[in-house]
Amino acid sequence: MSKRIGIRREDKSIWERRVPIVPEDARRLQEEHGIEVIVQPSDIRVFREEEFTQAGIRAEEDISTCPVVFAVKEIPEYVFQPKHTYMFFAHVIKGQPYNMPMLKRMMELGCQLIDYEKVTDEKGRRLIFFGRHAGLSGMIETLWALGQRLDWEGIPNPFSDLRQTYQYDSLAEAKAAVSALGERIAREGLPEQITPLICGFAGYGNVFRGADEIIELLPVKEIEPHEVATVAQSTDYAQNALYKVVFKEEHTVEPLSPADRFELQDYYGHPEKYRGTFSNYLPYLTLLVNCVYWEEKYPRLVTKADLKQLYGGEEPPRLRVIGDISCDIEGAIEGTVKSTEPDEPVFVYDPFEDRAIDGAAGQGPVIMAVDILPSELPRDASTYFSGVLMDYVPAIAQADYSVPFEELDLPPAIKRALIVHRGELTPDYRYLEEYVHELE
Numbered sequence: 001m002s003k004r005i006g007i008r009r010e011d012k013s014i015w016e017r018r019v020p021i022v023p024e025d026a027r028r029l030q031e032e033h034g035i036e037v038i039v040q041p042s043d044i045r046v047f048r049e050e051e052f053t054q055a056g057i058r059a060e061e062d063i064s065t066c067p068v069v070f071a072v073k074e075i076p077e078y079v080f081q082p083k084h085t086y087m088f089f090a091h092v093i094k095g096q097p098y099n100m101p102m103l104k105r106m107m108e109l110g111c112q113l114i115d116y117e118k119v120t121d122e123k124g125r126r127l128i129f130f131g132r133h134a135g136l137s138g139m140i141e142t143l144w145a146l147g148q149r150l151d152w153e154g155i156p157n158p159f160s161d162l163r164q165t166y167q168y169d170s171l172a173e174a175k176a177a178v179s180a181l182g183e184r185i186a187r188e189g190l191p192e193q194i195t196p197l198i199c200g201f202a203g204y205g206n207v208f209r210g211a212d213e214i215i216e217l218l219p220v221k222e223i224e225p226h227e228v229a230t231v232a233q234s235t236d237y238a239q240n241a242l243y244k245v246v247f248k249e250e251h252t253v254e255p256l257s258p259a260d261r262f263e264l265q266d267y268y269g270h271p272e273k274y275r276g277t278f279s280n281y282l283p284y285l286t287l288l289v290n291c292v293y294w295e296e297k298y299p300r301l302v303t304k305a306d307l308k309q310l311y312g313g314e315e316p317p318r319l320r321v322i323g324d325i326s327c328d329i330e331g332a333i334e335g336t337v338k339s340t341e342p343d344e345p346v347f348v349y350d351p352f353e354d355r356a357i358d359g360a361a362g363q364g365p366v367i368m369a370v371d372i373l374p375s376e377l378p379r380d381a382s383t384y385f386s387g388v389l390m391d392y393v394p395a396i397a398q399a400d401y402s403v404p405f406e407e408l409d410l411p412p413a414i415k416r417a418l419i420v421h422r423g424e425l426t427p428d429y430r431y432l433e434e435y436v437h438e439l440e
Contacts, residue, residue, distance in 0.1 A: 003035045003397045006066030008088075009042035012073040015166075015342050017046040017378035018130075020070040020087075021393070022386040023055035030056060033394045038063050046378035068397050070389075073372075077105040083422075085112035085401055090419065093118065094295070095435035103420070104436050110423035112401050118417035119392070126206070127413055128388050130374035133381035134325055135210020135291060137165040137373040140174055142289055142323030143181070143214075145346045145368045148360040149320045155191050158184045165376040166342045174377070175217060182218040189239040194286055194320070196237035198228060201246045202278070202301055202332070203291030207325055208246070211289055220244045225251040225281065232284035232318065252278040253299055271298045279306040282319060289323040294332035301332040308351040311364055319365055321346075327371045335364075339371035 007026070010016040021029070026037040039052045041059050049059050063069060064081050071088040080086065086106070090113055092099045106113050119128045140162065147159030158181055168174035190197055199215060201208055219241040223231055228245055231237060250262045253274040260273070267274055276299035282288075290301060302322070310317045324333045335349035337356050347369070348362035349355075360366045374381040392414050399410050405421050419429045 004066050004068075005029070005035060005037055005393070005397050006063030006069040007037065007039040008063060008069055008071040008075065008079070009040040009045065010072055011076075013341065013372060013375075014044060015372055016073055016375050017044050018072045018375055018382045018385070019045055019047055020072055020382070020386060020389060022382050023047055023051045023057060025386045025390050026052065026057045027055040028390070029393060029397075033397075035394060035397045038066055046382065070393075074099060074102060077102050080106055080109050080111055082109045083111065083401070084109075085114065085396070085399075087114040087116065087396065089117055090115040091117075092419065092432065093429070095432060097435070097438075100435050100439055103432065104439055106420055107423045107425070107436070111420060112418065112422070113420040114396065114414060114417050115419050116417070118419065119413050120416055121413060128385065128392075129206055130381055130385060131206030132210035132213075133374035133377050133384065135207040135212070136171060136174075136214055137210075137376040138207075138323055138325035138368065138370070139211035139214035139289065140165040140178065141345055141368050141370060141373070141376070142211075142287060142321055142325075143178070145321045145323070145360065145366050146287060148346065149366045150191070150194065152361045153193075155193050157191050157194070158188065164342065164345065165373075171377050171380040175214070178214055178217040185242070186219045186240050190242075192239070194318075195239050196231055196234070196243055197286045198223075198232060198243040198245060198284060198318075199287040199289065200228070200281065200285045201244070201289045201291060202252065203293075203326075204246055204248060205291065205293070207291040211291060211323075211325065215242070215244055218242055222246075228281050228284045247278070247281070251281075252276060252301060275299055276301065276303070278302060279309075282306060282310055283317060286318050287321050287323065288319065290326050290333050292326055292332055294326060294328050296331075298332075300334050302334060304334045304351060304354065307335050307349065307365065311351050321366045321368065323368045325368075325373060327369045327373075333367070336367055336369045338369065340369045341372070342370055342376055345370045 007021055029035040029037055037057050038060050039057050040063050041049050068085045092103045116128045120126055143159055144162045144164050150157040151160055161181055221238055221241050222244045225247055231243055254277050256273055256275055278301050324336045327339055345368055346360055346366050347356040347358050349364045349367050351364050395411050405426055418426050425432055
């Protein structure tokens with residue numbers, strides 16, 4: 001076989017059990033494309049070493065002989081080999097300070113960096129992602145967190161039946177548990193103390209679609225944002241169902257100038273002309289599930305001041321849990337002051353002391369902020385991801401990276417994701433030079 005690729009073990013977290021290429025797809029690469037695959041052994045990977053060897057894949061500790069290496073999360077600086085090509089979630093496109101030394105090292109060694117996050121079509125839509133599985137896992141964790149919170153409040157509730165996502169063997173088993181929960185809600189109803197139960201979703205992309213896949217396993221009535229206050233204050237509501245509401249940009253911000261109207265493209269291009277208005281809905285929600293992509297230029301969805309005002313009233317607010325699936329630290333949900341891991345997935349944000357209290361007990365909202373949610377469904381997520389990636393692996397493995405960038409023969413979607421080529425930032429990513437130079 002003339003071409004060889006490596007699959008690196010994941011070691012950023014003990015919870016990271018995913019793999020970018022699953023055994024069956026690795027077998028296809030060897031048999032159908034003549035690409036030799038070597039996998040690095042791992043004690044935590046969801047696909048065991050024997051599954052790879054049974055598929056005809058050799059397991060070796062040293063993958064430095066592989067000129068192209070695939071991983072899921074960031075790779076330590078000492079691993080990189082001169083002029084090699086690496087594809088992983090790099091987390092550098094915002095100039096993230098913690099990954100600039102890694103980026104600089106790749107440049108010094110003349111490497112290629114292809115970032116999954118930037119594999120997009122001509123309209124900028126991502127093509128390779130774990131977003132759906134983040135939504136699936138995050139919604140289950142959010143419902144589990146609600147059960148934990150209500151238990152602390154002394155309110156018997158059906159959500160206590162749920163386990164955390166990673167405690168299920170598969171997505172199918174997890175969905176069966178949520179469906180059973182839905183049947184119980186339909187049969188017995190929800191506790192009077194939390195009805196009407198209104199679950200708000202911010203965002204409507206891939207992450208939301210995964211979360212929605214879970215919530216729709218429960219008895220749900222969908223309402224519009226303008227109906228939220230009316231339903232929350234009504235005495236005529238469904239006790240055997242949850243209310244679902246999806247918020248889009250036009251519901252969460254408004255122009256600073258009363259003379260202007262909301263226009264989506266104007267908001268994307270000039271977010272400084274808008275202010276957040278989501279606090280108008282916050283008093284009426286029981287759950288808030290954040291699925292939005294956020295950058296500092298945009299208004300926050302929920303500020304620390306919003307939470308301080310909400311929890312500063314005479315009566316405890318309706319809001320119990322914020323499932324921050326997007327998990328940007330002090331980002332769209334400013335109270336997300338830290339990320340969490342699956343064994344301790346939630347904390348209470350105390351808005352008066354501006355601090356996180358591990359667990360579900362305390363004054364303030366419970367915030368679920370696991371930043372590697374797809375790893376809680378490692379087999380399902382890996383199989384899906386690998387299946388999409390397979391469309392591009394042969395071209396990535398067979399490309400001649402020694403030629404100038406303009407002559408490089410890669411699928412357009414992959415070329416758009418090539419951040420570093422022969423140690424140089426490619427044209428679309430030269431803005432990162434200022435972040436790299438800050439290290440000097």
